[in-house]
Amino acid sequence: MFEILDKAKNQGYSAEIFYVKRTEFSINEEKQIYSRFLNEEGYGLRVFKDGKVGFAYSTRLDENLLDNAIKSWKVSERDDANQIPTPNKVNYLNLYKKFDLSEVLKEKIRELEDLKEKKINIVTLNSTAWVSEVGIISTEGMNLSEKRSGISVSVSANYKDSTYVGPEIYETRSFRDPSTSIDEMKDTIIEKVQITSERTTLDFKPKSVILTPKAVYYLVFPLLSHAISLENYYRNRSPLKEGELINEKLRIVDNPLIENSVYSRSFDGEGQQSLNNEIINANVKKFLSNYYWSIKAKRENTASASRGYSSIPYIYPSNLEFYVKNEEEDLSEEGKVYVDEVQGVHTSNFDTGEFSVVGSVSWIIKDGKKISLKEIVVTSNLKDLLKGIQRTSKKRLMIGNVSTGELEIQGLSVV
Secondary structure: HHHHHHHHOOOOOEEEEEEEEEEEEEEEEOOOOEEEEEEEEEEEEEEOOOEEEEEEOOOOOOOHHHHHHHHHHOOOOOOOOOOOOOOOOOOOOOOOOOOOOHHHHHHHHHHHHHHHHHOOEEEEEEEEEEEEEEEEOOOOOOOOEEEEEEEEEEEEEEOOOOOOEEEEEEEEEOOOOOOOOOOHHHHHHHHHHHOOOOEOOOOOOOOOOOHHHHHHHHHHHHHHHHHEHHHHHHHHOOOOOOOOOOEEEEEEEEOOOOOOOOOOOEOOOOOEEEEOOOEEEEEEEEEOOOOOOOOOOOOOOOOOOOOOOOOOOOOOOOOOOEEEEEEEOEEEEEEEEEEEEEEHHHHEEEOEEEEEEEEEEEEEEOOOOOEOOEEEEEEEHHHHHHHHHEEEOOOOEEEEOOOOOOOOOOOOEEE
């Protein structure tokens, strides 16, 4: 890698190599059990000169990598914001837990197999564990690397008898510490399968909608990720405006410093120290940026660059944390609709935040019992959804890279 950088520098370029070395094991159990091993290594090279940037990537380090990056540079357009990131001091997190990948996988699969004794129809069980080394070096003196480990488990199941098949329920959790319990996930899927053992139609207008943490991840996260990107704000493609009042009860933070989250990082995809960024605190406080867009839009760099070795840096949140001033032990109450799984988020208008999605798994409470609903349609837009958040449950879950409790929201259309 240093030889390539030296060659680039001798030809008058500033250069940067982002590299990933990853080992991954997975076990998947459906009708059959099979395992998979992945050993991946890749390098992404950016070259800078005269306000232009070129990029190439490869799974091998040879002369072609630099040659291809220079070819890319020759056809790129000049932009003064094309500058190579400067080195800075990084405070390292503890993102690597040493463990035997295959043994941890076997243990987690054994724990998941307990579900077979719970009278639910198991469709798939999966456990994956990995260790990655991620690093960045440059002609400007940057030389960073860290090891990151992670584990994910997932299960899909449904209710099934001789006359009825319920909707498929999918649950997944990810974490770094192999001692992390997955009992909560197992209990959750058992409860949801039981809820969907019978279904009814919605025959009243709900006074509010409650999004479970999973629904927040699959519905709110993709819309919000687009909206809080500085690039999209600069291009007038975000429904949010800097400084506007959203919700006096609401606070949203992008926090890449949660050590047990597999989405955390000591430095971002451009080698900048990871920062805890407050996105919304009643008002819109800031938009997430990377090095290029912070220069282009003349804003602070929030160190929110994400990338793989085969891509250039793009803006993406790490871990979004949702906080609401009104917290309750239990939001359960008749007259509300609970939404857990949604379909069709990709059809939303991300620039305006408008969405109309199918609630494929949802329920109501009647006579103290949770009863599953046949498919419903939830329609609104991101800004009204955020404005309508009234309360949250005290119990929080980390689903994907979203940390939240259940969110009670008023003003959504449900049919």
